[in-house]
Amino acid sequence: MNRTDSQGSTAVMSDISSHSFKDNNKTSFWKKTAKTVPGSIKPVYGAQHPPLHEKPTSGGNSPRKDSKMQQPLQKQRDAFEAFAEKTSDAWDDADDDLILMANVKMSLKDVHSTAMQVMHDHSEQLARREASPGSPKDQHRTYNTDRHHMTVSSTPGHGCGCRPGGPGVGVRLKGQWVGSRSSPSNIIGNGSPNDQLSSKCEKFKTMLESANIDLDDVKTMSWSGIPGQYRPTAWKILSGYLPPSLDRRQPTLERKRQEYYNFVEQYFDTRLQEVHKETFRQIHIDVPRMSPLIALFQQDKVQEIFERILYIWAIRHPASGYVQGINDLVTPFFVVFLTEYITDDAELDMYEVSNLSEAAVRMLEADCFWCFSKLLDGIQDNYTFAQPGIQLKVNALKDLVSRIDNSLHSHLMEHHIEYLQFAFRWMNNLLMREMPLRCIIRLWDTYLAETDGFATFHLYVCASFLTRHSYDLQREKDFQGLMMLIQNLPTHHWTDNEIGLLLAEAYKLKFMFADAPKHLVHKK
Template sequence: MAAESGRQFWKRSAKLPGSIQPVYGAQHPPLDSRLTKNFIKDRSKASGLPMKSKKASSFHEFARSTSDAWDIGDDEDEDFSSSSSSSSLQTLNSKVAKATAAQVLENHSKLRVKPERCQPALGDLPTNCKVIKSSSEAQLSRTSEEACVRSPLQKQQSLPLRPVIPLVARISDQNASGAPPMTVREKTRLEKFRQLLSSHNTDLDELRKCSWPGVPREVRPVTWRLLSGYLPANSERRKLTLQRKREEYFGFIQQYYDSRNEEHHQDTYRQIHIDIPRTNPLIPLFQQPLVQEIFERILFIWAIRHPASGYVQGINDLVTPFFVVFLSEHVEEDVENFDVTNLSQDVLRSIEADSFWCMSKLLDGIQDNYTFAQPGIQKKVKALEELVSRIDEQVHNHFRKYEVEYLQFAFRWMNNLLMRELPLRCTIRLWDTYQSEPEGFSHFHLYVCAAFLIKWRKEILDEEDFQGLLMLLQNLPTIHWGNEEIGLLLAEAYRLKYMFADAPNHYRR
């Protein structure tokens, strides 16, 4: 009994000399046959031990709590001192080698399926024993009770129904939020549009009503031409009107474009030439030399014909939605990667002229945004400040507390019509509604900006310094937005307009 307790003492006491425990790495198995004598028996004994959750108090306890492939049990009947005269460099016999190799393969296969050290507690396992292959399935497998507790917005953000959209998402994709390519309702709407557009005299009021929730891609080019006032409602006059306006535009090119190198136009042309490559730099379509030449001609001719404002930075962005929409009329594939040199010269001339005239119609309604000192933008930013102070006083006071001026972030919202804040596909959808609203690009845009700002109220209130607020407001995370988000934004903007537009005293102090 005393001898047995002595062996236990010398074996387990880590603080006294003589209790040497041999350690072997998985790369180098033990070579001493004495150490492998009881390996298989002790290995099975060790594997049955529960893993300790707390840190081992000594190296011996740590060694006993681990189950490395090359761990060697320390049998109580084994006395190392009695076998010191045996050879220490004997090779493993074939049986031990096979057993060891089999054990290693078994352990590695187990680790590959589910690592031992990362196994969840039994109570954390799903009761239906369903194997969850991804985080998306994990979200879908949550209980219905948890789903009921969530708010609608949280549910919308958590459900993995939306495809991952790349950084430069598809411009022409009108189903970017994960909707099916064409539902029965969408087919019905498309048919209604076609009936309206094919009638002898298109009912523009009805067309605006149908276009407010979005225009189908197939009929958007002709719808935009009609809503902007570029095409007449009478279908018989459209062909002649298009021909005349396109010839008129290229007459301007012949008359004015060569003057870009004259001294009094050099500054205008130089600024246009600098700004064009900056227009949507991540979209390959707008980096093609031929497209940039088209934009230069459009912007220069507009500036020459509107000397009260001339060219102002930001106008270059307003060409792109029209260009993309009219280009999509001739392109079936993704527009953003399309090589325009594949189109005929006549088609390119038509796209260029139509883009010029529709942009001109848009700017006619907001030209005071771009005249000297840009008074239109100053008024709209002030109106936005007054509106936000009424609809969300907490956000307004938060800006005042950290000395954030509305002009510091909202100037760009008015100058570029939110084009720097939204992906281009969202801008196109937004403009469907703007062209359906009376004074959509000027008056209704104010309420869209207010709804857009309040959309981020939680993130705004979480920021507690001037720099953080400006960084947030100038880099809002909208890259994954699609039709669904724009639809909600427009609905909120319409609600604000309905409440405040006809009651200005309701939001003035």
């Protein structure tokens, strides 16, 4: 959602006119040219998502019918407006505290204490339920809700090079080994977990080194998770960036990387032109907000890489331009492809990208751009004017949940919770704000392996994600408690096991409903 602070905008626009966006550093990295781009891209479109108000289906003007509609709609508007005044944006989580400080009627301290109280009460309720011998065993209940005091630890897998020191494998992200920790439930075969992991690594090695790869085999193997050392190559193949033929991969990489360098040399200087200033200004503001707790993304060199990727993409896609939220979708590619250049036992979230050679950084950036572009090609209607793709998916999610968990759906409707108020962010950011990055990377293994995974399968994952917390959500009895919980679902402790269960449930829903869409339509 685009919000502009007049003073901040003036300052930033002044910065642009004086070339203060670290141009000296960028021009030393990329050759500047005097070329300009004819035409213009469309302005940045924000997503407005107030509650949707249903209109009466009858064409008559009966006062009795209108009066029946007015009262619940007025309550709905009052509830949402009261909530909006007291909390941060539904998906721009706490980004604009300084901008909103003067206008918020309820202090940030009160907002924080309210949120903490909801989570504390929720945690105590769950603890009492688990301690009770007769407590219900809901298969979708959360395992731990105290997200504020969660310590995550894991032990990396062994064998097949999936251990500290392996090339591109022994890297950790917030205590988790990126891609090298596969749960037994995600591996087909018998034997110990280490034997299973070793067997899967051997299969990937044999498959990716074959002269000609069967893409269906890659998808089948990748659906249940990809070993970390093979993930960069597998993602590039599954994205359609690399060809299945082994002989064609290196020439393709060299050609596509050079093509991206040409785009940067041709277009990046146009960010200073009047017609494009607003687009680049918004990108420059959004990039530092990405994953603010991960030091990797706060490095100047990393932020410059993201700015170039996002700006070049926006210039080449004028139908949508840059939309807030798509900046998050670069991060999984960046993390996965970065592991190709790290050979020691490193904490990935603390790694200094400036230690890489300039050639490595250029290759990393180009690979991220092309795979990011391939992803957005499949969901671009999410980011065109009025974002029709997101609206359709949110409505589909509402219909789906009403069929698979009507008690939860009725509970949300009873408390005037509109799906657009929380599911917009889920569709816009592909759950990037709802789960740790290590879980998103594992989730994307399956999305890339699924046909139309980011557009279609994501809907069933969102439905599974929501209904997984059905029991806990139905324990909240007011609008604010529900919204606080639904925007802060406890996932910080999640590992591959939880993602595996989520995906299994989503696949079941897809099997039930994807080929029978009429089942989502209520009979009248």
